[in-house]
Amino acid sequence: MVMIEPNGHFCSDCAVRATAVCSSLDLAELREFDHLGRRVTFAAGETVFSEEDITTSFYNVLEGVMRLYKLLPDGRRQIVGFALPGDLLGMNIAGRHNFSADAIGAVTVCQFAKTAFGRFVEDRPHLLRRINELAIRELSQAHDHMVLLGRRSAEEKVATFLLNWRERLVSLGGSSDMVPLPMNRQDIADYLGLTIETVSRTFTKLERLGVIEIIQGGISLLDPARAEALAAASRSYFDF
Amino acid sequence: MVMIEPNGHFCSDCAVRATAVCSSLDLAELREFDHLGRRVTFAAGETVFSEEDITTSFYNVLEGVMRLYKLLPDGRRQIVGFALPGDLLGMNIAGRHNFSADAIGAVTVCQFAKTAFGRFVEDRPHLLRRINELAIRELSQAHDHMVLLGRRSAEEKVATFLLNWRERLVSLGGSSDMVPLPMNRQDIADYLGLTIETVSRTFTKLERLGVIEIIQGGISLLDPARAEALAAASRSYFDF
DNA sequence: AAAGGCAGTTGATACAGATCAATTCGGCGG
DNA sequence: CCGCCGAATTGATCTGTATCAACTGCCTTT
Structure with a gap:
């Protein structure tokens, strides 16, 4: 200090x-x-x-x-x-x-x-x-x-986290597609009530789906709309 | 209204x-x-x-x-x-x-x-x-x-809930061994991030352990110290 | 450039709690 | 007092996530 x-x-x-x-x-x-x-x-x-x-x-x-x-x-x-x-x-x-x-x-x-x-x-x-x-x-x-914490799945948790974090950074003047993640995987896990392995797997899954790209020190949000859909609790992408 | x-x-x-x-x-x-x-x-x-x-x-x-x-x-x-x-x-x-x-x-x-x-x-x-x-x-x-919600097991959640709820009622002038539960099992489940069945099973388990007795409209807290031990995250009852 | 180490990823397996399905209990209207 | 109905319990099974374990890749030190 x-x-x-x-x-x-x-x-x-x-x-x-x-x-x-x-x-x-x-x-x-x-x-x-x-x-x-x-x-x-x-x-x-x-x-x-x-x-x-x-x-x-x-x-x-x-x-x-x-x-x-x-x-x-x-x-x-x-x-x-x-x-x-x-x-x-x-x-x-x-x-x-x-x-x-x-x-x-x-x-x-x-x-x-x-x-x-x-x-x-x-x-x-x-x-x-x-x-x-x-x-x-x-x-x-x-x-x-x-x-x-109480009612969302691992995938919803991670997608929600990424979107909310991005929003906070944007409101501080950050860019909206590149999302820096200064915290490590363990921090994210402890924030979302998950284990580090589940967080890692979910990141990989989102990347395979083409929603994000995992880059050094953060992620790149490739498909925000899809991320919103995964974060939301709607039954499917297009149901009303 | x-x-x-x-x-x-x-x-x-x-x-x-x-x-x-x-x-x-x-x-x-x-x-x-x-x-x-x-x-x-x-x-x-x-x-x-x-x-x-x-x-x-x-x-x-x-x-x-x-x-x-x-x-x-x-x-x-x-x-x-x-x-x-x-x-x-x-x-x-x-x-x-x-x-x-x-x-x-x-x-x-x-x-x-x-x-x-x-x-x-x-x-x-x-x-x-x-x-x-x-x-x-x-x-x-x-x-x-x-x-x-993020880090406790079902048993810890239920035990913690019962103790905290009792404490609130006591501070409003309630008795300390009889704990009325005006909310139903679904409410408790939705509060603790569990299902109704898990809440019910956990109540039964605590009763079998002699920690509580399930009575109409609430529970009777038979062994507060044991309940505290189950609610806390200590490794065992007697660990140093 | 090699070696070490930590963060992250991936795989195999276990298990707590969810889900599906009866059954029992308790209050209430007739 | 009987039969009904919703709430709660109990049982059987499934599954999402944890756990245990190995591996990879990147940074750092020498």
Whole structure:
């Protein structure tokens, strides 16, 4: 973990300015906000915080991808989400994180001391409303993911994952046919409630079907419509 | 759906006063709040709102149990949660519910028009903070449920469900050995990502093990410690 | 360029839980 | 009290995914 420029950075030219929590702040507030956060960088594989830890900070992801996960005592892991630039981490009840977070590849976050951040939010209901909005959006995504985990087949899971991941990257300015997958197969398996072998086989199957092409560090989405059809729970491609 | 006493009720003697959103309101605010909500009753099996519906109201559960679920186009169902007295429903993004809600047995809710409720919240940050707290608590529960759906065996799922359900009922003043199950086996199956037959077999198994006794409308928890052991992911009962 | 190592793929087999099919139980109307 | 009907249970069998095991390919180190 490396801290850079404790205060030498300005929110006004931050990359995630438009999408993150801070989108609800005006210029005067932003200037104050500058002094609250500090940029911190984590190397690939480093743990940013652990499930049992007492929450002392909020984190705003600026660059990179993180895996958010929970472990069972015997080592089984469920990844509850991947965090991308603009995502806010650290909201919790009872003062403890409810999942762990690792950097996948290098990650830069904007870290806020919980107390200072709390004071800042105190008399800014619009910021609180923005935080609430983010929490509810996440809750909604969590519900969608429950459907996937509880009721979808391996093929549907993988196709859905690829499409959703692509959509998130597109909304951050990514291309729509090349889909980078910075996480490894095990991460994908633990996200989808599958084993690494099943994920691998399903990728291969989708490739054989001409839906995707497996390339270094990701996939190329050859047939998005077909992928949608495989992801959806419709009985067949053309039934209505 | 039956509306009773549009305004003849008082928040100050509401059953869920202490646990619901309204716990953050003072007496003066409560008096104002009286005029915002109206009590509405739903019969067993009635749908309170559907996933596609535009959100026009918030609902505060006063009595009864609701199932919250999402459907796939081909009819597969995932129950994302059960709502009990004190729970707040209707928080959403983009103005649409993100799941459907049915009454299991008779249900009474306190219904608020979204616009009026929104105005009331507007200049009451403490209420907003309370709502945020509830949203984050639900998000945390959602994460726990993802672990269950993605990484736990049928036996662990059922044992975990029974313990968690009991805990919720206890916190509402229920007894701790008799656990009523107002939902049917299909509901439990759709909540746990299992089939009805697997749920039934697992209940029978737990009964054979002497962990529970299956009784009308619920179970009796004979051996809570053993149930905990089955729910947890430890390798064995006594492993170090 | 060879060697080592880890991530990913592929194959063979096992098994938990799904599916299909009766059967039993319990509440309710006549 | 009897017969009906939906919910729950139980049984037999099937199957999707896990598990166990080997192999491949790519990057890294020397």
